[in-house]
Amino acid sequence: MTSSLPTDYWGRVVYLASHYAGSFLNGAWKTIAIAVVGTAAGCIIGFLVGIIQTIPVSPKDPWYKKAVLKIVRLILNVYVEVFRGTPMMVQAMFIYFGALQYTSLKLSMWSAAFLIVSINTGAYMAETVRGGILSIDIGQTEGAKAIGMSHFQTMLYVIFPQALRNIIPQIGNNLIINLKDSSVLSVIGTIELFYVAKQNAGTYYWYFEAMTIAMILYLIMTLTASRLLRWWEKKLDGPANYDLATTDTLAFTSGLVEYPADADDHFAERNKEGGEER
Amino acid sequence: MSEVILEIRHLSKTFGTNVVLRDIDFEVRKGDVISIIGASGSGKSTLLRCTNFLETPTSGQIIYHGKDLTASRIDEAAYRARVGMVFQSFNLFNNMTVLQNCMTGQIRVLKKKKEEAEAEARKYLEHVGMLPYINAKPRQLSGGQKQRVAIARALAMGPEILLFDEPTSALDPEMVGEVLAVMKDLAASGMTMMVVTHEMAFARDISSQVVFMKDGVICEQGSPDQIFKNPQRSETKDFLSRFMNS
Numbered sequence A: 001m002t003s004s005l006p007t008d009y010w011g012r013v014v015y016l017a018s019h020y021a022g023s024f025l026n027g028a029w030k031t032i033a034i035a036v037v038g039t040a041a042g043c044i045i046g047f048l049v050g051i052i053q054t055i056p057v058s059p060k061d062p063w064y065k066k067a068v069l070k071i072v073r074l075i076l077n078v079y080v081e082v083f084r085g086t087p088m089m090v091q092a093m094f095i096y097f098g099a100l101q102y103t104s105l106k107l108s109m110w111s112a113a114f115l116i117v118s119i120n121t122g123a124y125m126a127e128t129v130r131g132g133i134l135s136i137d138i139g140q141t142e143g144a145k146a147i148g149m150s151h152f153q154t155m156l157y158v159i160f161p162q163a164l165r166n167i168i169p170q171i172g173n174n175l176i177i178n179l180k181d182s183s184v185l186s187v188i189g190t191i192e193l194f195y196v197a198k199q200n201a202g203t204y205y206w207y208f209e210a211m212t213i214a215m216i217l218y219l220i221m222t223l224t225a226s227r228l229l230r231w232w233e234k235k236l237d238g239p240a241n242y243d244l245a246t247t248d249t250l251a252f253t254s255g256l257v258e259y260p261a262d263a264d265d266h267f268a269e270r271n272k273e274g275g276e277e278r
Numbered sequence B: 001m002s003e004v005i006l007e008i009r010h011l012s013k014t015f016g017t018n019v020v021l022r023d024i025d026f027e028v029r030k031g032d033v034i035s036i037i038g039a040s041g042s043g044k045s046t047l048l049r050c051t052n053f054l055e056t057p058t059s060g061q062i063i064y065h066g067k068d069l070t071a072s073r074i075d076e077a078a079y080r081a082r083v084g085m086v087f088q089s090f091n092l093f094n095n096m097t098v099l100q101n102c103m104t105g106q107i108r109v110l111k112k113k114k115e116e117a118e119a120e121a122r123k124y125l126e127h128v129g130m131l132p133y134i135n136a137k138p139r140q141l142s143g144g145q146k147q148r149v150a151i152a153r154a155l156a157m158g159p160e161i162l163l164f165d166e167p168t169s170a171l172d173p174e175m176v177g178e179v180l181a182v183m184k185d186l187a188a189s190g191m192t193m194m195v196v197t198h199e200m201a202f203a204r205d206i207s208s209q210v211v212f213m214k215d216g217v218i219c220e221q222g223s224p225d226q227i228f229k230n231p232q233r234s235e236t237k238d239f240l241s242r243f244m245n246s
């Protein structure tokens, strides 16, 4: 078998890719699973934290509401600062081995992997969501209040959809970062793409070749992710034109009303300034 | 005289140490169209915003159908659903189409069925001449069109009173007319309205009462004829002469 091993670079890449396809794809699949689940869970954490951080307090509120809110916010601030201020690789080992040695929590390697990516993403998303909510013009809230919506309804139906639209680019950023940075989980033995690439490389000491395949697979995943996110944005924006409803018997000049591109500009601008690079 | 809907009694509002409203006292009867005029910064917006509790009054009473709303913790949202407001900056929901803007309050707040809400929304959009635009998003409309949709949105809630805060001040001059026309129709149909405005012709010709504010107090109030033809206070005369000549 060893006699037939290829000796040139591309030959080795092709050899690894064909003989270890299952292993690479399995690793890539695990990377995708960790990134997608971690980003989704992180977004949910981020939304919850962001919403709690933006609950308005009025002087009329009872003291216990103010006190509880203050304590909860303090804790959430600590969470955000700690997880943004330390490397995910260190967090991974800290949590995985900490839980293993000092708690009765039997954290499996996989649950540890999902947990770490989720709470790490949550810490970043919390700030993004808070900024997204605060960036929505106060007039939107007043418009909703003026027709009798409660604070919760205002958030759910008016503020939140607009904030979400504005932070999609950040969600996309986080997804792409998680696709890449989940590679640090190999330190706790998570069998994702980087882990299997290293393993397969070690078989023949073909590191360059194995990493070529890993590079290509990571690139395919991140490019696909950014395309999907852009498609989602477009879909949420709805059509750039609107149909004039021509139900009236009076003959309206029917057809599409063209609107200049300026409709989308304001989002583009927002996204530029809203982006906190991770 | 028709039934009193709303009584504002000794209303005061301070922001920090800044006294913005002082001892404001008047009442709104069914079918009244009350124009509130006065220089910028005189407290007109704050008065409207206190009226529907977008701002919390510092002291005084707001009495709605004999019930003092400032006395106890009330359901502010339920009260606001009865008192519509039209803003200078429209404040249409940017994430919704014109039709959805006029339906969401009916569905979420009034708990109406979707079909009923849509029929109602279409009815009011037709009133304001915006029915052809039901599928447009606010960003695709001109200022005058936005304001007409905002009026339809407020009307769709079936309010008892409508508050207008300088509804035409953010509009290009050629669009002022279309919004004022809608407001005139509303007044003629018997809608109770409080209108903060710089459109003196509207205040003079359409209102049943004019309130002139200066530095947070009601300086003078009366019928349009009294205020515009025969003002008693020198401040009112000064304001009107400056306004009419500029």
Ligand SMILES: Nc1ncnc2c1ncn2[C@@H]1O[C@H](COP(=O)(O)OP(=O)(O)O)[C@@H](O)[C@H]1O
Pocket: B015, B018, B020, B038, B039, B040, B041, B042, B043, B044, B045, B046, B047
């Ligand atoms: N939220 C606020 N905080 C502090 N001061 C305010 C606030 N809103 C209004 N004011 C002040 O109250 C005064 C009256 O404002 P406003 O009611 O908007 O006047 P008008 O509508 O007649 O122009 C102004 O001096 C303004 O600066």
Ligand SMILES: [Mg+2]
Pocket: B044, B045, B046, B166
């Ligand atoms: Mg004002």
